[in-house]
Amino acid sequence: MKTVTRAFLRYLPRRRSLSILQITGIACGVAAVIGMVFSARAALFSFSRAIEFLNGAATHSMERPAGPVDEALLAKLIHDPDVRSFSPVIDRRVRLENGEPVRLLGIDPFLDKTIRPKMFRPGGNTAQGLQGDRETLLSFLLDQKAVLMDEKTASRLTLMPGSIVRTSRGEFKLLDTFPSLSPEPLIVMDIGHVQRLFDLEGRIDRVDLILKNEHAFVSRHKEGFRIQSSRQKEQIYAGMLRAFRLNLEALSLIALFVGVFLIYNTTMFAVASRRKDAGILRSLGASRREVVSAFLTEILIFGLAGGLLGGLFGYVLSRFLTGLVGQTISNLYFFLRPEPLPWSWWIVVAGAFFGCSASVLGSVFPLLELMRLDPVRALQGRTAAGTSIKGTRKAALAGIATLILTIILLILSPVHVYIGFTAAFAFLFGASLLTGLLLALIAPLLRHIFGLLCGLPGRIAAGNIRQNLNRTAVAVAAFMVALSMSVGLGSMIGSFRQSLIWWMGTQLRADIYIGSTSEGFEVPERFYEEIREMPGLGGVDPYRNVQIPYRGKSVSVAAVRADVLQKYTRFGWLKGGNENWEPVKRGEVIVSESFLRSFKARMGEVITLEGNHGPARFRIAAAFYDYTTERGLIMMDRTTYLATFNDRRLNSIGVFMDPGDPRRQELLDEVKKRASAHGLPVFTLDQLHHRILSVFDSTFAVTRSMRVLAIIVAFFGIAGALLTLFIERQREFGIYRALGFSTRQVAAMTLMEGIGMGMVSFVLSIVVGTVLAFILIKVINVQSFNWTIFFYPPWSPYVLSGITAVLASAGAALYPIWKVFRTYPHMQLREE
Incomplete structure (x- = not known):
């Protein structure tokens, strides 16, 4: 047996080029699988870390179904017997000078210490954060431009304590850095300064809570508030990622499918290249079992070598693919800069295991062919061509x-x-x-x-x-x-x-759009009122989009001016038509196709949403095609939205002009000029x-x-x-x-x-x-x-x-x- 195996293995160094081709083929198949699987895991793990950081040690969060929370609520929470700790939060987005979005978290450093304790630990060599000297803490509280930044983002942007951080909301002064606990770039600021920055005096976005008795607390505050446990929020985010995760898994399986094909082809090639050697050994008295075992040993060597190389190549590939997957998550959900999984020898072990397993699996049919090998035909260099058609x-x-x-x-x-x-x-x-x-x-x-x-x-x-x-x-x-x-x-x-x-x-179909639908971005309502009162404009549509829970899932609710959209747009209707804007003006809603399919809703059905003043019921008037969110979109008139949620914030404004208006360009230039004066981005159609x-x-x-x-x-x-x-x-x-x-x-x-x-x-x-x-x-x-x-x-x-x-x-x-x-x-x- 050992003699037959040694005879087989002597072939490898003699035919180095062929051996290298076979090993490279297996390595490519393994790298395709390892690269896709590990990049998907890295991105999804980074997403989970970002959510985990936002939740911190909080057991629950408390917010309005839509719109800000009056900070007068905090006085009640101080004396609430079922609240162990709480921290008010303002959670917004700003853009850095290079255009990169970053999360701006407004917190109370004294209250937030119990919710996100890790953020208050000293960072790297120079980072002391809010646990540093008294001067840093005082500057954080008193200086309206003072911020902290996570150390990885600061290092990547080459920012040091004392540097100026330029953003879409003005210039900030970097006091210090804190440990990077989330793959999402993060700036932290005193909540009072953020309130002034976003014109939110007396209002906050949410309260993070650590509760003693969930049932008693929820029963007292459920009217007009959305109280979610950290587990519920994680489930909602998991639902958001469900389709994305499925598609990543499908891509991994595609890589596996093609990789096994290649490995099978490689082992088939190995059998063909060794057929004559096998014929010689069989003619010299070697048994079929000895020849097959020797060939299987060779295949395992190829699988091991190709798997080890494929693990290395796959890890390098995963670092490239992780950035692409992270970009996709940033486009669809929120900005994320995922980090590739750290190097581990287990990656090489996984590659070797897959290479050997797939090689053995792919060699089943070639080995069966080798077992049926006729030594005479093998020595003549002929294949069993007659069996090919069969x-x-x-x-x-x-x-x-x-x-x-x-x-x-x-x-x-x-x-x-x-x-x-x-x-x-x-x-x-x-x-x-x-x-x-x-x-x-x-x-x-x-x-x-x-x-x-x-x-x-x-x-x-x-x-x-x-x-x-x-x-x-x-x-x-x-x-x-x-x-x-x-x-x-x-x-x-x-x-x-x-x-x-x-x-x-x-x-x-608006002529220009002002603002952005990005999470955390707002257009001041006073600017909307200013533009709406401009003479000569055809129509101005204020747009607001919020996420609310519905039947255990997160859906979007959009507020629009129904009369403006009825006049200037031509929706692609799945069910209904342009005449359905009339019931929308009267308080009904239209829903996206994804909402209709996801919840198996029907035309005329009444849905119940949790409003700021309790449950609100709406009749579905029509359904339209939409590609903004796969989670479902409910669209209602702004008047209905304000009555339900009392949220006057805006994400963007669409300005429509009547066709053929001779003053069209002049009026649009004036709108752009006023938007620039407010620091608002403007986009043509x-x-x-x-x-x-x-x-x-x-x-x-x-x-x-x-x-x-x-x-x-x-x-x-x-x-x-x-x-x-x-x-x-x-x-x-x-x-x-x-x-x-x-x-x-x-x-x-x-x-x-x-x-x-x-x-x-x-x-x-x-x-x-x-x-x-x-x-x-x-x-x-x-x-x-x-x-x-x-x-x-x-x-x-x-x-x-x-x-x-x-x-x-x-x-x-x-x-x-x-x-x-x-x-x-x-x-x-x-x-x-």
């Missing part, structure tokens, strides 16, 4: 059965989104099993085309693809899956983008559309990265298949030479084989990718986000995949072609 038919039958299972799963997909994901993977797997049969059917057409282009070498190349289906079908399937992913994801993103453009054209699309494009950066990674992985699959064919057909090359084929003709034959497999992969990916896009758009997207994406298949993913197929397959053929020029014809003739 195996292809069996695989096709399994593929048809899998596609039938896919249809059943698609019918059941409304039950749960995981069923939709399973259906997508089942479809890809079923299509890959059918690849061999489809390749055999396409081969005659390929033979005719290649014959016209290259004559006899082209026809032979097409025939080689057909005769070696047990090799080529796997490589074509892997490449087809990668290209299908590129087409499917590209079509889904393109359709989503076109749907978003259509939506913007129906709802966002085109600028706003461009900004939204920029956020959209950055949100899908991770998905695009996985598309590229899948193509790279499949590239190695094509290269491995071509090398396998080269090794198995060395005897044939000698015959070609004896028949008068030149080196260039044999090289052209090899190139055409690579391009042929690439083009067949592309043709199949057009169909498979389009169906995959349909599943993603009509099944998974609806289940994940509860909104409709209209199917607009763009041409760019198809063109890009076609170019990629040609370049990748031609590039994968370069090394085999180099081997042809280097070894042809002498070695083959000697063997013959």
